[in-house]
Amino acid sequence: MSILIAHASDLHYASNTLEEVDRCFSFAVNSAIERKAAAMIITGDATDHALEAHCPAYDALAANIRRMADHCPVLLLQGTYSHEPPGTLDVFRYLGGRYPIHVADRIEQVALTTDGEWVASYNTRFDVLPDNTMLLCTCVPTVNKAVVASSVGAENASGAVGEELSKLLAGFGPINRRARAAGIPTVGLSHGTVYGCLTEHGVPMAGFDHEFTTGVLFSADASAFMLGHIHKHQTWSRSDHVIAYPGSIGCLHYGEQGEKGFLMWEVGADGAQFTLVPTPARRTEDVEFPGLPDMAVLRAMVESQSMEGRWIRVRWQCPEEDRHQVCRAEIASLFAGAAGLKMEGRTIPVLRTRASGIARAPTLEAQVAVWAQTVEAAVGPLIDTLHQLQNNSAESIVVNILDAAADHARPTASGDGNREIAA
Template sequence: MRIAHFSDLHFGTKTLDEADRCFGAAIDRAAELGAEAAVVSGDATDHALDLHSPAAARLVAQVRRLADHCPVLMLQGTYSHEPPGTLAVFRSLGGRHPVHVADRIGQVALLRDGHWRASPAWRFDAVPGDAAALFTCVPTVNKAVVAAACGAADAGQAVGDHVAQLLAGYAPIHREARRAGVPTVGVSHGTVFGCLSEHGVPMAGFDHEFTTGSLFSAHAQAFMLGHIHRHQSWSQRDDAGDQVVAYAGSIGRFHYGEEGDKGFLLWDVNANAARCRLEATPARRTVDIDFAGRPDLEVLRRVLAEQDVAGASVRVRWTVAVEDRDAVDRDSMRSLLKLAADTKLEGRVVSVARSRVEGISGMARIEDKVRAWAAVSQVSAPSMLGCLVSLRESTPEEIARSVLASCGP
């Protein structure tokens, strides 16, 4: 069976253009390549959406277009992105083929007539006789429920342990399906220990839902994952056949600094093996330009001359001391970046921390305190003492006239 695997669509107010353009192109490509079924493995939305919002309207229209081509399975994603109940509307979506919403742990069979049949419990007692493929669905785990049951301190480890037991429990029916010649597919949303984030950071915490071992223990030929925005895969060959676990990654580039291509996975799955390949989408290009201190416009010109930023999203970042924050010429930078599709200027202001002088509070004379402070701060003590004399002996008007005179005409 040929399956198009989409994930992390993130339709939302700010992400609409990127999500709609990339998902639309992916649907066209999946239809062109003859996908027989489609899976959306979570986070179809970026946040809670009103049904009348443009983002919700476009998402519904695109899923309807996909359902006109092939049966669609949509999985519940991260609750902060896809609040419970968000996907319920898709159950009523009209189309040439049905849409199944998997918002609970269970199995669903794609029948030979193109309809979905859900298991009444967490798994089927036996593989349906008219099944063309068997899908095992493990939506986002509600860690709050686990924490309430076993305590917040142990919740992270408990989630991984329980998910591992659950996945191993699916192995017998997956073996039965393999003997019957039925392709088996796992679909879930979460983090695999040791996977890489879209920014190249290894995810090595103890509160992640999966390990590659627990996923392979389900004995499904294909395991389609969502949540991590970077495409990556793992494979294993044993007596369960050729197994592949893979993240599709996000459909588009929603953040600066994301590594790798964006797209969807085209899977070919049979009862004994699976393989997948990434089909790229027209995701936006992002360019990062970093300055250790105040942005140098000449350096920025040279960087822009060396690389093409026309049509790209450009982010310029810098770090300056608090006294230099008003010296950054944002208008000139925007002018230099006028060919970019959009620009983001990020300045980080570092407050200056002054070291306290040991024993300064015990000094009786203010002159001694000034000398001690000047030595630690590496400033001229005579000039500071001169200012102290002026404050003592001159009026504010006299000091102002002296400063103005020293500035020249």
């Protein structure tokens, strides 16, 4: 027996993301319905931050969840607390629909029955599976590290979380093995970071403060382990076990790598497989210059192709003294037809060498000498110039410079000089 599950994550509904994420999630709901998904699972971060119930983003999210619940049972997993403050998902329990919506905001197991009902374990796991179970879900929502830190101390919190999760997931192994032996598909659900995974910008997540390793997740002995939190789609497999992030449903930042979409899983008792279904996420493009932005290149780009629907980021770097040469208004005017434009200029600061001991020099002449030694400059001309500044007014210095320049330009009385002018 196998079951078809639509798996999405990291929707991040908010006022400023609404257009992108609602277009992509609406597509995912439509596609999941067309593909006849038997259940939909969302592994956290349905919202981007706390939302008021009357805001358009919350209404749009609820409408799509309800549409899905009219087609099949839906399970929502608690995500990161900064994105989904505790209680954010509670209202979805009462949303109604042809099929139930279950909110997993604690460590538990949830069984989906052949009657289309979700049945949650009283404790963290079932001792005996409910009758007519057709899918067994092991739910490990976001771990509150602050609670762990208050118990074991901040310096030990990261290690303690990893150790406890390792024991917890291994403890789910026996019940999952019994379910698989009975021909029941099993899945694990969590929201967190796997050691060594990649962010949407291609940065490896390597450190001791991440919740999981692939070995710990495999120890739960579920056919599929569905994850959320990381916005880049990626997967790991071992024998008949598969772990996967679907990635975020849409593109929320410039420079994100990889396809955006959701996963259609086919999960059986003896293994699992999935297909990534791309969503119509926006495409971002970077135009980078090693120095100042080349306006000719930008003009040629705009003239050679349509900017409609494109999200452009122009990046450059320049010395501090040249930053005034960048006309941001002109760049904005060029890309007025683009859907979005972001300008990122990196200013390279002027590095000034510190002269050690300069503050201890007793006179200004001595300070100039120390500085000249540091930068390997000739001391004599600097001291002469300093004396001129100290003993003459600015006007007289200017007059002397102009007189010297005029004397240098005046022709000499020699024949060579006359021939030079004639030439």
